[in-house]
Amino acid sequence: MTDQHSDHLEQAFEPFVIGPLQLKNRFIKSATNEGMSPEGIPSRQLVDFHAGVAAGGAALTTVAYCAVSADGGTLPNQIYLNEATMPHLQALTAAVNTAGGKASAQITHGGCFTFTKREGQSRPLSASGGFNKIGLMSGQFFKREMSAEDMQRVADDFAQGARLARQAGFSAVEIHMGHGYLLSQFLSPLYNKRQDEYGGSLENRLRFPRYVLRRVLDAVGSDLAVICKFSMTEGVREGNRIADGVGIARGLAEEGAHLLVLSAGMNAESITTMFGSSFPPENRAVVTNPVMKAAMFLQQKLEKPRVFKELYLLDYARQVRAAVDTPLAYLGGLTSADGVRTLMAEGFDAMAMGRVLIHDPAWVNTLKTDASLMSGCTACNRCVAMMYTDGGTSCVLGQPGNPQRNRMPAAS
Ligand SMILES: Cc1cc2nc3c(=O)[nH]c(=O)nc-3n(C[C@H](O)[C@H](O)[C@H](O)COP(=O)(O)O)c2cc1C
Ligand code: SF4
Numbered sequence: 001m002t003d004q005h006s007d008h009l010e011q012a013f014e015p016f017v018i019g020p021l022q023l024k025n026r027f028i029k030s031a032t033n034e035g036m037s038p039e040g041i042p043s044r045q046l047v048d049f050h051a052g053v054a055a056g057g058a059a060l061t062t063v064a065y066c067a068v069s070a071d072g073g074t075l076p077n078q079i080y081l082n083e084a085t086m087p088h089l090q091a092l093t094a095a096v097n098t099a100g101g102k103a104s105a106q107i108t109h110g111g112c113f114t115f116t117k118r119e120g121q122s123r124p125l126s127a128s129g130g131f132n133k134i135g136l137m138s139g140q141f142f143k144r145e146m147s148a149e150d151m152q153r154v155a156d157d158f159a160q161g162a163r164l165a166r167q168a169g170f171s172a173v174e175i176h177m178g179h180g181y182l183l184s185q186f187l188s189p190l191y192n193k194r195q196d197e198y199g200g201s202l203e204n205r206l207r208f209p210r211y212v213l214r215r216v217l218d219a220v221g222s223d224l225a226v227i228c229k230f231s232m233t234e235g236v237r238e239g240n241r242i243a244d245g246v247g248i249a250r251g252l253a254e255e256g257a258h259l260l261v262l263s264a265g266m267n268a269e270s271i272t273t274m275f276g277s278s279f280p281p282e283n284r285a286v287v288t289n290p291v292m293k294a295a296m297f298l299q300q301k302l303e304k305p306r307v308f309k310e311l312y313l314l315d316y317a318r319q320v321r322a323a324v325d326t327p328l329a330y331l332g333g334l335t336s337a338d339g340v341r342t343l344m345a346e347g348f349d350a351m352a353m354g355r356v357l358i359h360d361p362a363w364v365n366t367l368k369t370d371a372s373l374m375s376g377c378t379a380c381n382r383c384v385a386m387m388y389t390d391g392g393t394s395c396v397l398g399q400p401g402n403p404q405r406n407r408m409p410a411a412s
Helices: 003-011 044-055 083-098 148-167 182-187 202-220 242-255 271-275 290-302 314-323 337-345 355-359 363-369 382-386
Strands: 016-018 021-023 027-029 060-067 102-108 142-145 172-176 225-231 259-263 328-331 350-353
Touching: 003 337, 044 060, 044 083, 044 102, 060 083, 060 148, 060 172, 083 102, 083 148, 102 148, 102 225, 148 172, 148 202, 172 182, 172 202, 182 202, 182 225, 202 225, 202 242, 225 242, 242 259, 242 314, 259 314, 314 328, 350 355, 355 363, 355 382
Parallel strands: 027 060, 027 350, 060 102, 102 172, 172 225, 225 259, 259 328, 328 350
Antiparallel strands: 016 021
């Protein structure tokens, strides 16, 4: 290892500023649906999970999927940002801060990607109307093209969601613009078939996501870091390619995003593009909900097997790095000290990690004293099915989550 390489590892532990927020280092826990909010109420297990990540050294931990409205969820038992969840989220952010970290709320609307029928949701909203293939699972066979009023309402909901996140003590919000959720349905030519100024060219497809970002920046941008997560490539024919991903990054940077988190793939069509490895058929055995079982079965039938490679999204992320000056967080298959060196040397400002920190929340602290650290995570993706279990998301190689604490509201 060269001196230059050791410097790059040290660089990862230097403070980092995103918008109004200073982070103590460059490590971010990416959002990984926790399955720890029964009936939508954040549990003590959710607090333990994020406080554990903060105590383990990551500067910022992201609470997954916080719906901005009652019709914005995808699965049952998801957090909805409203007055009822405030005390529980306040307990969570306080615990994360006490453990030495900061918390980010992933603010999201699922659009037509939903497995539940919720209040106020007759036909789920999307960029375009028509047949809703995801709705085959929930009985919502048709989606509705959003009108100008719908867009105004949803943008208001994102702004209000961000204000509530601030009230709950979060230090950042991450607007989810990837993976096939509502804002990604606008960005993607696969979903967006509009003929008006919100469809067609990339500039048009970006218009509504940019407007949402603007509204969130105006609402909380001087107090909270405003992060956007998006898919650089969708890994599916008719979907966005990396050239579009670069264009999306440019548009979001121009609008003033404080940090971009560089993901890839779509939940329904190209999950292995997102995860860089195949899903085992056994995952279905853990899931009790027949709708989710059927969805997983279809997914496995339709996707090609994929063998995991460290930093599997690096070639794409490099192209975004070359195009924008805005701070960027690399995401996708970082598993070793050498991977951290590579990302710092390549000019990324931060790195987000999902599975490695599910496998070992203290990985970042261990890295401080072990310059050749490798993760024991095998990228088997079995933790994804664990989110449907009583204890919530955990690594199958470690301890399962505590079902009792997962039934106790965080603020009780
Ligand atoms: C159990 C699990 C749940 C996930 N849920 C979400 C989610 O709710 N929101 C999201 O943006 N990404 C989600 N992801 C994707 C991760 O944030 C990340 O993009 C992916 O795991 C690749 O990063 P990694 O190689 O560091 O794990 C999830 C990943 C896992 C393993
Ligand atoms: S179950 Fe554990 S080893 Fe498998 S991908 Fe998830 S964190 Fe890694």
